[in-house]
Each structure stands twice: as C-alpha cells, then as structure tokens.
Amino acid sequence: MEEERFPNQYYMQEVHDYMRTAGEEFIFKTKYQNMGLSAQRKGAAAPELQLPYPDTVEVISLPEWDKVTLFNANILSLINSRKSTRYYKPISISIEELSYLLWCTQGVHEVIHGVATRRTVPSAGARHALETILLINRVEGIAPGLYRYLSLEHQLGVLKKDSSTVNKIVSASLDQDFIRDSAVTFIWAAVIYRMSWRYQERGYRYIFLDAGHVAQNLYLSAESINCGVCVIGAFDDDEINNVLDLDGQKQFVIYMAAVGKKQPSR
Ligand SMILES: Cc1cc2nc3c(=O)[nH]c(=O)nc-3n(C[C@H](O)[C@H](O)[C@H](O)COP(=O)(O)O)c2cc1C
Secondary structure, eight states: OOOHHOOOHHHHHHHHTOOOOHHHHHHHTTSSSGGGTTTTTOOOOOOOOSSOOOTOOEEEEEEOOOOOOOOOOOOHHHHHOOOBOOOOSSSSSSHHHHHHHHHHHHHHEETTTTTTTESOOGGGGOOEEEEEEEESSSSSTTTTTTEEEEEETTTEEEEEEEEHHHHHHHHHHTTOTHHHHHHHEEEEEEEHHHHHHHGGGGHHHHHHHHHHHHHHHHHHHHHHTTTTEEEOOOOOOOHHHHHTOSSSEEEEEEEEEEEEEEEEEE
16 A cells, blocks of 8 residues: 555665665654654653753743843844854843743743643644753853753753853864853753654654754844844764753753843844
C-alpha cells in the first residue's frame, strides 16, 4: 500500500542507497512516510514540558513582560528595519526589556492538559522542545553569567554567575567577538525527546524550523525596543555543548543570537 502511494520513493531508495550524502540521507529518512510509530503512538508518557531544576537552584523573578515602553510598535516598520546587528552600545538593557524579549520568544500562554504548551511562537505539535539559556553580560540588576529561562514560571534560574564564561562561549562560537559586546546572548538548546516523542526522526526537522520562528520573534521584538540582534549558526557543536553541560545527543545547542542596544550609526 505504501508503495502505491509513494512509488518513486522506493525506486529512488534503490538507486541512491550507496550514494546519498548526509543531507540527502537526512531528508530521506525523515520523510513523513518513513516516520514509523512514535513513542506517543506506542503509549509512552509525555515528556516534561521543561527541564527540571533542583530546589537548590537560585531563581530570579522577572517583571511582567509588558512593562516596557516600545520604541516602535509598527509591525511593517519593524520588518522593514530589521537587519543583523553586530555592533552594540556598551550599556545595559533593563530587566524589563529582558523579560519582554523572553516573553516574545518563549512566553507560555497556556499549559494544555499538562502535556503541551501554547506559547508566543508556533511549534510543531505544540511540543516546544527548546530551552533558552542566556549568557548575560549587561542586564541591570543581574550579575554576568549563565542563566536558564524557566518559561513555565517566567523566571530565571541561575546556572553560573561568572563573568569569564563569555570567553568560553566566544571561543566555542568560532571567536565571533561581538558576543562579548552583547548585553545578552540567547542560546537555544534542543531537548530532542520532547519533539521525537511525537515525531520520531522527523522531529529533527521540526526543531530547526521551530528555532527559526523563535529567532525571528527575537529580531522583531528587539527592534521594537531599539536593540539589534545577530543570530549565530556558526559554532563548534562539541565545544558549546561542553561549556553548557549538554550531552550533545539528547540535548544540544542549535542556534544562538546576540542582542544589544543599537549603535546609532550601524
Ligand atoms: C541560520 C543562520 C545562521 C547565521 N549564522 C551567523 C553567524 O554565525 N554569524 C553571523 O555573524 N551572522 C550569522 N547569520 C546572519 C546572516 O549573516 C544574516 O542574516 C545575513 O547576512 C543577511 O543579513 P540581514 O540579517 O541583515 O538581513 C546567520 C543567519 C542565519 C539565518
């Protein structure tokens, strides 16, 4: 029956079995029809909506996300003025601005039956399998270091207060030095089972698509408070995962974005 629906696929499989590149292999094996029975369909319990954190983790409450004065709220103008910005003023952003950016990128509107969330961004199957880690350099009232966004609580969890972590992140990002000048750098890590529980290997496609939505919301929301953004896809996977204590298989960095107040001439 499958062969009737997708006759060419089986022909292509024979021809290409020994000559597919990694990319072609990925596209082939993650086709919908090659998905197989997911853990969800087999009855496995839904994974947690957010990575747990021990009670001992210091938590910082964020102000409500709507406490910022927008510099520009015209959506067409924001889309037209958005560009990747790698030069930032050496000044802090406020905690209200950080709260706003986190809300716009991952804010949780609703928890659905305890197994899914609806957020400010779309996500395949509402799986929302990204965690946001923040490298904070210059945010008023928050010590430089590494933090986690606890999206369900709209809070920050402290990972490491250490102003030297930035050096490791810059090094892992192939020495893209503008990270050092950013007020904050967002690092999005995939928790792949949260997605593959429903979509098996095809989930690997979806999580990258999800990240694109998140990053675009960051570009536009940052623009609305006169901040510039540059997304970062060039990094040493192993090095960045090591710095963040991610195993690189179940959890791994997929995208980053530096943010800071715009230099007027840039
Ligand atoms: C997936 C992706 C990865 C990127 N990685 C980097 C990066 O590692 N470093 C960087 O400086 N810019 C990076 N960029 C930004 C692009 O260089 C930028 O979007 C492009 O030059 C177009 O410019 P614009 O964003 O100003 O329109 C990346 C953009 C995308 C979409």
